[in-house]
Amino acid sequence: MSRLEIQNENIGQLVALTGVLFALLTGFIAYFVILYRNKQLKNLREREQLEASFRQEVLKTQIEVQDQTLNYISTEIHDNITQVLSFVKLSLASMVSSADAEKKAKVTEVRELVAQAITDLRDLSKSLSFEHIVSQGLIRTIEKEIERVNKSRLIEVSVSQDGNSYSLGEQRELVLFRIFQETLNNTLKHAGAKHLKIMLQYDPDFFLLTLEDDGSGFSAETLENKSGSGLRNIENRAALIGGIAKISSSPGKGCNIQVVLNPLKQQLY
Amino acid sequence: MSLQTLTAATFVLVVIGMARYKRLTIAFKILNLYLLFEGFMYFFDKWNITNYKNNIIYQHIDTACTYIFIALIYYFIFKNKYIKASILVSIVLVSICSIVNALFIQKYSSLFPTNIMMLTEVLCVILAIMLFKKMLLFSSEVNIIKQSIFWFNTGVIIYNSSLFLASVLANYLAGHMKMNYFIMVYFWYGTIFLFYIFLLIAILTDRKESPDIYVAPGDPK
Numbered sequence: 021m022s023r024l025e026i027q028n029e030n031i032g033q034l035v036a037l038t039g040v041l042f043a044l045l046t047g048f049i050a051y052f053v054i055l056y057r058n059k060q061l062k063n064l065r066e067r068e069q070l071e072a073s074f075r076q077e078v079l080k081t082q083i084e085v086q087d088q089t090l091n092y093i094s095t096e097i098h099d100n101i102t103q104v105l106s107f108v109k110l111s112l113a114s115m116v117s118s119a120d121a122e123k124k125a126k127v128t129e130v131r132e133l134v135a136q137a138i139t140d141l142r143d144l145s146k147s148l149s150f151e152h153i154v155s156q157g158l159i160r161t162i163e164k165e166i167e168r169v170n171k172s173r174l175i176e177v178s179v180s181q182d183g184n185s186y187s188l189g190e191q192r193e194l195v196l197f198r199i200f201q202e203t204l205n206n207t208l209k210h211a212g213a214k215h216l217k218i219m220l221q222y223d224p225d226f227f228l229l230t231l232e233d234d235g236s237g238f239s240a241e242t243l244e245n246k247s248g249s250g251l252r253n254i255e256n257r258a259a260l261i262g263g264i265a266k267i268s269s270s271p272g273k274g275c276n277i278q279v280v281l282n283p284l285k286q287q288l289y
Numbered sequence: 290m291s292l293q294t295l296t297a298a299t300f301v302l303v304v305i306g307m308a309r310y311k312r313l314t315i316a317f318k319i320l321n322l323y324l325l326f327e328g329f330m331y332f333f334d335k336w337n338i339t340n341y342k343n344n345i346i347y348q349h350i351d352t353a354c355t356y357i358f359i360a361l362i363y364y365f366i367f368k369n370k371y372i373k374a375s376i377l378v379s380i381v382l383v384s385i386c387s388i389v390n391a392l393f394i395q396k397y398s399s400l401f402p403t404n405i406m407m408l409t410e411v412l413c414v415i416l417a418i419m420l421f422k423k424m425l426l427f428s429s430e431v432n433i434i435k436q437s438i439f440w441f442n443t444g445v446i447i448y449n450s451s452l453f454l455a456s457v458l459a460n461y462l463a464g465h466m467k468m469n470y471f472i473m474v475y476f477w478y479g480t481i482f483l484f485y486i487f488l489l490i491a492i493l494t495d496r497k498e499s500p501d502i503y504v505a506p507g508d509p510k
Contacts, residue, residue, distance in 0.1 A: 033458075038476065041454050045447050052421055059428040 079256050083195070087150050094148035097141050105141070109134045143168045147201075150194060158193040159185055159220060162200055166218070174208060176215050183222035188283060192261045196229055196279065199257050199265070202250045203231045203277055211235025211275060229279040237269040254279075292335045295478060298485055299328035306492050316365035317437060317495040320488065323358035327351075349395075349402045353387035356380070356409035359445065363416045366438060372419065379412055403456050410453040417446040437495035444487025451480040 112131045116124055146152040146164065153161045159181060166177045188196070200218065207213050213235030221228040251267055258265035258279050269275040306313070306321035313321065330351050334344045357380055364376045387405050391397040395404060420442050433439050455476055 037454060037458060038451075041451060042447075045450060048446075049443055052425070053433055055425055056428055056433050059425060060430065060433075063428060064430070 075256075076260060079260050083198070083257070083260070086198075087194070090148040091150050094145045094152075097145040097148075102138050102141050102145070105134055105138045109138070140168070140171075153194055153197050154190045157185075158188065158196055161197055162218060162220075165197075165201070165204070169204065175213060177204070177218065178215070179218040179220070181220045181222070185220070185222050186283065188227060188281065192281065195257050195261045196281075199229070199254050199277075199279060200231065202254055202257075206250055207233045207235060207275075211237070213274065225282070225284075227281045227283050229281075231277045232274065234274045237271050237273045237275055239271055291478075292331055292338075295481060296328060296331040296335065298482065299324055299331060302485060302489055302492065303328055305489065309492060309495075312497050313492070313495050314365070314437075314497050316362045317441075317492060319358060319362050319365065320441070320492065323355070323362070324488070326354060326358065330354075345399060345401060346397045349387065349391045349397045349405070352402045352405045352409060353384060356383050356405075356412065359409075359413055360416070362441070363420065366420060367423070376416070383409060383412070407453060407456050410449040410456070413445055413449040414453070417442050417449070421446075435494055437491040440487050440491035440494060444484045444491065447487070448480055448484035451483075452477070455480070 109131055112127050112134065115127050116131075143164065146156075147161070147168065156164070159179075162179055166179055169175060169177050187193070204216065207216050211233050213233035215234050217230075217232045219228075219230040219232075221230070254267065254277060255265045258281075261281065262285050263279050263281040266278045266280070267275070303321065303324045306317075306324060310318060310321060330347060334347045334351075337344045337347060360376050360380050360383075364373055367373055367376070383405070386408065387402065390402055390405050395402050420438065424439070424442075429436070455473060458473070
C-alpha cells in the first residue's frame with residue numbers, strides 16, 4: 021500500500037470517527053440544554069403557583085381578619101353602644117314628665133336625635149355583620165346599605181337587578197358585598213360623584229356586578245399602578261372567589277367596575 | 290495552524306481574562322492562571338523543539354498540571370464537601386501517578402504520557418458530567434447561555450472526549466503502522482482551538498456578582 025493510500029485511509033477513518041464523536045457530543049449538549057430549559061420552565065411554573073397560592077392565602081387571612089374585626093365592631097355597636105343610648109333615651113323619657121314646657125320640648129328633641137342615632141347604629145351594625153349579610157342575602161343587604169347611604173344625602177345610589185336571582189354561596193356573596201362597600205367607600209372619598217348605579221345581572225351562565233359612578237374618574241396611569249383607592253383590593257377579592265374584576269375609567273368620565281363570576285364554578289377561597 | 294498560533298491564541302485569552310480578572314469568580318481566576326501557564330508551556334515547548342528536538346518532558350508536566358488546574362476549577366465550582374474532598378484526593382493521586390509514570394513507565398525523556406493523558410481525560414469527563422447533573426438537579430433562573438459554568442463545562446467535555454478519542458486513535462494507528470502524525474496534530478490543534486472558544490465565552494460571561502447557583506440544600510454557600 022502506497023503512502024498516499026495509507027494517508028487517505030487515515031483521513032477517512034479520522035473524519036468518520038470525528039464526525040461521530042462530534043455528532044454525539046453535540047446531541048448530548050443539545051439534549052442537556054433542552055432538559056435544562058424544561059427544568060427551568062417547570063421551576064418557574066411551580067414558583068408562580070406557589071406565589072399565587074401564597075397571595076391567595078394572605079388575602080384570605082386578611083379578609084378573615086377584617087370580617088372578624090367588622091363582626092366584633094358590629095357586636096359592640098349592637099350590644100353596647102345602642103344599649104347605652106337606649107338607656108339614655110329612657111332616662112330622657114323619665115325627665116319629660118317632671119320638666120316644664122320649654123325643657124320638655126328640648127328633651128323630646130334630644131330623645132328623637134338619640135332614637136335616630138340608635139337606628140343608624142343598628143343599620144351600621146347590620147351592614148358590618150357577617151351573619152346578617154348571610155341571612156339577608158346579597159341583594160337585600162345591598163339595598164339596606166343603599167338606604168342608609170341615601171339617608172346621608174352625600175350621594176344618590178340606585179340599584180337594579182336583571183334576571184332571576186340565585187344564591188352564589190355565602191362566602192362569595194360576602195366578598196361581593198365587601199367589593200360593593202369598597203367601591204362605595206372609594207366613590208365617597210375620592211370620586212366626588214353625585215350618582216352611583218349598581219346593577220346585578222343574574223344570567224344562568226354568569227353573574228355580573230356593575231358599579232358605575234359619575235365622579236371625577238382617574239387616569240390610565242393610576243389604573244395601571246392601582247395605587248391606593250383599593251382598586252387592587254377589588255381585583256384581589258374578585259380573584260379570590262374565582263371572578264374577574266374589570267376596572268375602567270378616564271379623567272372626568274367617572275368609573276366603571278365590573279365583576280364577573282361563573283355561578284357554576286364553586287371557588288370558595 | 291501551528292504551535293505559534295496556539296501560543297498567540299492562549300495569550301490573547303490571558304489578556305482578555307486579565308482585563309476581566311477583578312470581575313471573575315475564584316474558579317475562573319484559576320482558569321486564567323491556567324491559560325497563562327499553558328501559554329508559557331507552549332512557548333517553551335516550541336523553544337525546546339527548535340533547540341533540542343524533544344518536548345516530551347513538557348508533555349509530562351503539562352498533562353499533570355492541566356488536570357490539577359481543571360480539578361481546582363471544579364473544586365471551587367462544586368459546593369458539596371464530599372465532591373470537594375474527592376477532587377483533592379484525585380489531584381494527589383494524579384500527581385503521584387504522573388511521577389511514577391514519568392520515572393518508571395513512560396520515561397520523561399522519550400515517551401509521551403498517554404497513560405496519564407487518558408486517566409486525566411476520563412476524570413475530567415466524569416467531573417463535567419457530575420456538574421451537568423448538578424446543574425439539572427438545581428437549575429437556576431439564569432439563561433443557560435449566560436452561565437459561564439455551562440460554557441466551561443461544555444468545553445471541558447468536548448475537549449477531553451476528543452482528546453481521549455485522539456489518544457485511542459493514535460495508539461490504534463501506531464499499532465497498525467498507519468500513523469500519520471500530521472493528521473493527529475491538526476486534530477489536536479483543532480480541538481484545543483474549539484476548547485479555547487468555549488473558554489473565551491466562559492471568561493466573558495463569568496461575573497463575580499452572580500448569586501451562587503447549583504447549591505444543593507445542605508451545601509455550604
